[in-house]
Amino acid sequence: MKFKDFGKKTVAALAVAAAAALPVTAQAEADFAGKTIEIIIPFSETGGSAKWANFFAPLLSEAMPGEPTVVVKFMPGAGSTKGANWFQEQSHEDGTLLFGSSGSTQFPYLLDDPRVKYEYKDWIQVMATGTGGVAYLNAEDGAKYDGTANQLKDVDFIYGSQGATRLDLVPLLAWEMLGMNVEPVFGIKGRGDGRLMFERGEATIDYQTSSSYLKGSAALVEEGKAVPMMSWGALDDSGNIVRDPTFPDMPTFKEVCEATDGCETSGDAWEAWKAFFIAGFPAQKIMHLPGDTPDDVVAAYVAAFDAIAARDDFAEISGKTLGKYPMHTGEMAQGAMTAAVSVPDEAKAFVVNWLEEAYGVSLK
Amino acid sequence: MDTFISALPALASAWDLILQPLVLGYLVLGVVMGLAVGVFPGLGGIAGLSLLLPFMFGMDPILGLALMIGMVAVVPTSDTFASVLMGIPGSSASQATVLDGFPMAKNGEAARALSAAFSSSLFGGLVGALFLTLFILVARPVVLAFGLPEMLMITIFGLSMVAVLAGRVALKGLAAAGLGLMLGTIGEADAGGNLRMATYDIPYLTDGLKLVIVGLGIFAIPEIVSLLRQDRSISKTTTLGAGWVTGIRDWFKNIFLSMRCSIIGVVVGVIPGLGGSVVDWIAYGHTVQTTRDKSRFGKGEVRGVIGPESSNNAKEGGGLVPTLLFGIPGSGSMAIFIGAIALLGSGQIEVGPNMLKSNLDITYAIVWLLALANVVGTLLCIAASGGIAKLTTIRFTYLAPFLFMLISFAAFQSGQNFEDILALCVIGLIGIFLRRFDWSRPAFLIGFVLSNPVEKFSNQAFQIASFRFRKGFDQGMDYLFSPIVITLLIITVISVVLGIRQAKSIMSEGESQSGAKRAPLLFLLVIATYLGVAVFDASRIPDINMTDKIVPLVIGGIALLCCLILLVQMMLAPEGHVLFADRELAGEDANATYGLWPTLAWFGFLVLMTGLLGFILALVLFLLSFLRVRAGASVPRTLALTVCGIAFMCFMASTLNRDFPPGLLQSYVDLPWPLR
Incomplete structure (x- = not known):
């Protein structure tokens, strides 16, 4: 320009x-x-x-x-x-x-x-x-979390979601890539409702944007009712995903993915996740x-x-x-x-196909 | 007990914060602005708070809170004017007030109805604040005890009020509620995003119908049209009888009813996710059930005003709990309120769990500012009610065009779509026919209001329950049948049994005559056809998205079944049977000076012209022609009234920063505001 x-x-x-x-x-x-x-x-x-x-x-x-x-x-x-x-x-x-x-x-x-x-x-x-985002687990399942999702793969999670085509696409795809079995309960009105569902014990996994995490969920972590899992990360000047400046001690999804068996930080799934992450967060x-x-x-x-x-x-x-x-x-x-x-065509096709197969979402 | 005692210093410092001349001044300012906004139907706290937002940035927190709370607190008080005097539900909180408030105004008892309503509002607000002062300290676990099954059960309890309000033919009431529920499912499903009775080619429909529009269409339009046809004033008597002192006495006689309804208001308001729109119906149902002589409901029973009005102000207080303690807004205006709090001062107040720990004094200040605002607002309203009640003695033909103007403005003020006013027109037509053939409009509206919660909570509760059942049968049963659920279940069953027994004597729509078969039968067929099409439409949603189709299928199926039974009954019953109620046969509507269609055509004219010329130009033509031709006003008077109307509309729109919906003309010619 x-x-x-x-x-x-x-x-x-x-x-x-x-x-x-x-x-x-x-x-x-x-x-x-x-x-x-x-x-x-x-x-x-x-x-x-x-x-x-x-x-x-x-x-x-x-x-x-x-x-x-x-x-x-x-x-x-x-x-x-x-x-x-x-x-x-x-x-x-x-x-x-x-x-x-x-x-x-x-x-x-x-x-x-x-x-x-x-x-x-x-x-x-x-x-x-x-903004950024943080995913966290309930205390019981969080005990099995060791920086990888390896021991979380045979746990059934439930998650309050606004809809698969909303910003929730980013966490849902991330958990899917980690091989976790997360069942979304669709139709909540905002992430605040999701946190409430988590607090009531109805949902067992949740994510919040950074400011909402600090305002509402960090207290749950302090009380021992929740275990932080990962942040989505942030972008550095050359477009790489690095640790979120708000949560420097928390691993990013990229790190967790690299450490988890079967999760890859390359290929269509990764490109798709990254593209939608950028569009939804940074x-x-x-x-x-x-x-x-x-x-x-x-x-x-x-x-x-x-x-x-x-x-x-x-x-x-x-x-x-x-x-x-x-x-x-x-x-x-x-x-x-x-x-x-800018989303590569293959990545877009991957997401459209995944939405259709996993949640029956088809955008006509 | 310790919790309460340790809260006392915070309570004291809250009063120190409030009792400053400047704070009280801001509170009164907020109240006055809230009254000015709330008097106009459809403009609730959201519009009012949006007006204040630009000034909140960096403002001293306590002053900003006083201003905003003053504004929010009085909206459910001042919207009573529209409900009682014009039969227009001012906001979702005062829909039930219309049922008995408006008949009272027609009987010349407007001032009495208003002051009874305001006394109840004031009392409700104070009871709410008192209750909250204690409850807020222990509210967190209580709120968390309300999971999805509990919320579903409350929704069903709300729905069970249909039993009380179903009217003389229970099946008709049930079908009306089913129709309301089905209209509420129009648009994109919350869960899977599938479309129900909508297409992406008409984006307006994908969002579904708005409560404001349905409320105005179902209650306001039929009443306005009916009164306009009779060409008289709202009040049948020219002298206004029983005045405001009687109203206060009425309230005092029913103080225990008022107390119970206030508690209902706070408790339902506390539960996040339900919103307040069902509170007034529950309160109304409770009022009916606890009244010995039910014959006057729907015809001007003062208890029917006291009940809902006691609950709706108390509800605002209850709504503070999820807002302040969890940061989850209980309503649209509370969402803006949270946003505005972040702008205050240097943003030191943070709604959420910390409100009790580090900001208990501010929390108490908010609770009692709300109570104080109620006092100030009510006193102002009572003072004004005698004068404003005189509106009911004006010849209605002079009021009607301005009411059409106001409700059209109210209808599109949220979305600024031409479709909003078109939808208002269509829903209005449905309302007119529901009223004519004695299908319960309250039942329809309860269905519509609860459509989304019923669908959402049943889907979500089902999903989580099946998740628990997979882990173990006990876990599933514990989840579904908690003590709260069982208690609510029992209350609901009792209420339905009592309701069905009592329903026949309660005519929420007043009396009506029965007659020939043809017209009522035709209307039944139209409704059955719509339901059939909607059910078929839902059945085409792929099975993987069961969440999007199950509720329309089940509810639509039940409603359709009701219609079929009615059809058989109608074929068997003789003419003149109660099934064939038709207001066009006898009574006010039948003896009206003007016919239904010519009267409705005036509104149709405004809608059509808006589509062609945009709202303001259409309004000029409409006001001029209506006042001159229909009302027969002199030329100077016609001109003066038109200028006043247009000027008022432009003033409202520019203060609220709204555009008017453009017509065809505007897509060809670039016109200056407000014509564009």
Whole structure:
């Protein structure tokens, strides 16, 4: 992308030039004074993406040139494909439209859901954030866990799941690759319900995203009611899976897989797991602009998100929402998106086939 | 005991936190905003909290909590206005209030109904807070004792209320509930993602129907249309009789009922995953069962208002337990509440298990802020009720267009789809016919509300039970038949037996005449056809996804069986039998000035024009033509009222940051807001 060379001065200069060239319509003016920026979230007010957008809205308002009003708008429906399809049809007007996608928007796209009429590669990414996840076992079965799944293979597990095509695809596939026998109970409403099911002893295995793990499940581990098994890991700069910075003492799935008989960190299954892991966790939530947005507007947003990341208090205020995971902006966000939506055809075919065979899920 | 004593200092410091002028000021501000939002049907706490969210960032925690709790606490109080005065269920918490509240308003007793409702709300809120103060300390193990079989059993208990509300012909009530359950399964199945009576070509259907829309369609539209046809005011008498003092006296006479229903509210509210939508029905059923003279239910029995209203405010308190202790929101507004708490201050309050350990004072502050907000909100509502009750004396033709406007706005405010208002229209039509042929609408709605829980809990409980049975027969039996399950089972059986015995005397829909066979028979056939198609549709889901097909198959099959028995009965019964109830034969509807279809056509006109021109332009045309032609208003008056209506709509939409659904026109021409 070209915009990475632009400093703030260039933006200002361009803005002045644009303003001079188009004094009335001023389409490419990167001053947002008096304007209202809308962040479109394709989920309801009550979800995790709403929380994420509501966190960034006031910060973005302060950081954008001209301190515009920033509002969050919700467009839920059809598993977030309604909002994404709508955004696909929007074109640049005055740079006040942002779209916040999530893993739940990425997954239908990767799985060729018939409702998907959007194309990630048409959009311009300005910011991306990620998270991690931790899998844990109940105390009884956890006693058999020795860093490998070898002794867990003849245990029957039960797991509260939101659905095989959701983010739960990542843990389900991981356990499957380890040769574990995990029976999902589908149809719970959120991971919180899954944890409750685990606490009641109805489920015997569970996973939570990093922040929920720290908030709810870590206490169970302390009380001896749960045993942490592995984290999904995090991505380093060259795209390798490394230990999660939030849980440096916990082995990653990759490590456990390597140590477990019959689990391989190469081949279609592994590539598929890795691709869906990236789409669901390290590049979970992405902020996009319409594809035809002029460079100066893009640069203004990237600069604003950079400024947010550079705030002295950012680590403190973002802890609850983002955890220790970095916020990517500009070209890095672009790269995160590319990694998130590039799945080799064989890997995709593997997942589609596995979903069909294991859970009878067919996306028409 | 030690637990309670050690909590006392936290309770004291909670009061220190609350009793500051600034905190109380914010609480009152929140209450006033909550009242303003809650008065409008369909705009619940979710819309209100979304308004506050932008200000929460970095705000002093106790001030932010006061503001938000003030807002959330009064919504179940203020939505009573719409339920009682207009027959519109303001939110899912006040559906049962409509059954007796609205008939009271029609009898000219609006003020009495309102003040009885508000007193009950206040009392419920206070009982809830008191109960929580003690209970929250020991709540964790109690909440964890409620597993899937227990939740399934509570759902079935809720469903058993159908027995009380089934109406004069029990089979019809059962079939109505079955229809509600089946409509609730439309869309993508939660478990396996298979589609039921939906297609990916119509994405709207894959999400299923929303409770707001079904509630408005089933209760509000039939009442609005019926009143509009009669061309009168809501109240039959022009002078409003019994006033608000009588209402308070009514409540005091039934204080024990109010107490019991409050406890029901807290207890059901505490259980995560059930939500509050069934609480008011359980409370209503309980009220009916414990009332000696049941003849007045559905016609304006004040106990029918006191019961549900006592429970729905108490429920908000109960809902705090899963929210604060487990970080699991009991409702949509609680989900936003959790999100907003993370924004407060520097995010030091963390909902979850730590609320009891490190933040007990904040927890207590939340509980008692809720109680205090109830007091302030109720006093304001009672003060306003006398004046607002006068609305019932206005000629209804002047109110109706604005009610159509409001419920359309309410219907699409969650999704901003044109389909929302189309669905409202279709469900409204179903509601009109259910009412006309005396099929219990409460039974239908209970079925719809509980459709998802019934399916989810039975599938999940079955799956886990079979998992346990594989480990050992004892383990499976222990899991399924815990003491709680057995207790609930006994309660349910008693309630059903009593209910069936009493049902015949309870006319939740008021009186109706019976007559010729043709129309009721035709309606039965339409319902049976839909059920048949839905069952066939479910049967085509592959067997590997048994979880997605079993409930529609079983429920649909039972409902279909009811319809077939009814069909045989109808063929055998003579004309004029109770089976052939038809409101178009005698009574208010039959003597109405205007016919059903011309009246409904007005709403159809608004829907059609919205599809063509977008909502605001359609509304301009609708208001102008309705007021001028149907209401016969003078030109200046027509113009003035239209301008007021449109201005109000734009104000609401811009404050709540909503767009209106676009029509065909908008896909060709780029128009400025609010026309776009």
